[in-house]
């Protein structure tokens with residue numbers, strides 16, 4: 114029998130990479146295995162004709178309590194984006210309305226004076242009575258901030274982060290901070306102020322948008338390389354079986370481990386666990402998205418300064434969001450060129466995944482022209498379909514998570530991590546990685 118590794122991490126996307134890097138950092142005997150030749154999972158950078166398109170995550174907000182030490186430990190090179198990243202827009206009322214990424218956001222023209230007046234009385238709004246049913250994101254934000262601001266914020270937050278439907282997403286699962294602040298202080302604003310006051314002095318630096326030098330794939334390769342022999346590519350795991358005090362992991366060869374961290378989507382995880390009751394891993398919804406790179410010279414694709422825009426609730430459009438990649442990160446296009454990253458599809462338009470490329474591109478370009486108020490004539494276009502899609506933390510998400518925790522409790526040493534479960538962004542994945550030693554043998 115070959116030797117027993119302390120922890121095997123399955124899946125070399127950013128979740129698996131963060132977990133393995135952290136475990137390595139705390140001197141655990143860890144091995145990360147990835148099915149494909151390259152690490153990084155869905156966040157695999159496309160570099161073509163001078164354009165750098167990120168089909169998944171593309172930026173990090175740093176410094177971050179969990180992300181910063183992990184990236185530093187692996188030696189990932191990062192650089193700050195330009196100031197433009199502070200400026201974000203909503204497409205509404207026939208054009209782009211600025212929502213600064215700061216407390217000044219409260220002054221935005223996106224919300225009427227009446228709407229702002231209602232927002233201002235948020236601290237006086239009582240909590241929900243003892244109704245413990247799951248509340249939608251739209252329901253929660255409208256109850257706290259009023260109908261106008263609640264509808265706008267729920268819509269852009271749901272589509273900007275989850276490509277989701279705010280009426281069907283759980284407030285507590287998608288943006289737990291808001292629910293926690295209400296639970297702590299009876300109000301989002303009061304809770305936010307209390308937390309700010311409790312911060313140590315001097316205050317930690319404000320997180321700013323950063324990009325990995327060379328793209329997310331370069332960051333993934335650096336993390337994999339820093340693991341040395343503790344990273345194995347081309348290692349598709351076919352089964353994981355409990356055997357006495359350890360797990361047997363079958364792939365191109367047999368591995369044994371005391372703990373197994375499964376950094377895979379729920380359906381993919383269920384498929385490799387034949388001997389385990391995987392009821393808790395079925396029925397997790399996700400919504401397909403298409404990412405479109407729209408590139409050209411700066412006169413062909415004239416992008417404003419800024420991070421990008423999200424489409425507001427009253428605009429009939431295919432585009433969920435459009436990031437002005439080359440405006441905030443000049444390395445994403447060659448000098449004199451511009452690149453926009455557009456996201457379409459999601460919970461409210463999943464069928465677009467089957468539309469031909471030229472139809473999707475034509476719709477996107479004409480909508481960009483409407484939003485930006487100028488002609489857009491790209492000379493470089495890339496369409497990337499993500500059929501498995503973005504996990505949807507819907508009204509059943511927390512119930513599903515509880516039954517997944519039963520699977521973990523019944524199989525001590527087996528844990529499930531990744532963007533499908535307890536947080537969708539890369540910062541959540543890093544936060545989860547920092548807590549892994551409490552969950553494994």
Ligand SMILES: Cc1cc2nc3c(=O)[nH]c(=O)nc-3n(C[C@H](O)[C@H](O)[C@H](O)COP(=O)(O)OP(=O)(O)OC[C@H]3O[C@@H](n4cnc5c(N)ncnc54)[C@H](O)[C@@H]3O)c2cc1C
Nearest residue numbers: 124126127128148154155169170349350531532537538539
């Ligand atoms: C359009 C889009 C935009 C996004 N924007 C942002 C953003 O701005 N900010 C942000 O923080 N996040 C963003 N995200 C989310 C972010 O990209 C994800 O959180 C992250 O990439 C998910 O990583 P993961 O490791 O959980 O999963 P995955 O990337 O899916 O990794 C799973 C890995 O497991 C491997 N694998 C599968 N089966 C096996 C097997 N049997 N054996 C071994 N290996 C296997 C796969 O090859 C893959 O490498 C975005 C996502 C999308 C789609």
